[in-house]
Amino acid sequence: MDQDLPTFKEEVISIVRTIPKGRLMTYGQIAALAGSPRAARIVGGIAHFGNPSLPWQRVVSKGGYLAKGYPGGVLGHRQALEKDGIIAKDYRVPVDELLWWPDKNE
DNA sequence: CGTGTGACGCGAG
């Protein structure tokens, strides 16, 4: 095989797909799991042009703040989260309670 | 090989 080395982008997509419903992950968190804890911005770039079938709505900024580039803005993001059962307080979500990590228990 | 770029992160005032 030419390369079994998945690109950072591929890793991110794979991770986002692993986020269960009702849980949240931050960009920096995903970036770290993908191999670069400082490439949080890269994760955002992928989100905008990544596979729209992925639950990007479960991906939020550090602290649980909604994504500003989401279709419809943070308002659209907030409604998308409610569809997953996540209630966004103002423009923020209880990330302290819904923050999820792979490998760890759900 | 060089440059630009952004759905971010965080320190400082």
Next chain:
DNA sequence: CCTCGCGCCACAC
């Protein structure tokens, strides 16, 4: 609480 600004790094051209 808020605003401002720089760093940061994978990826496209």
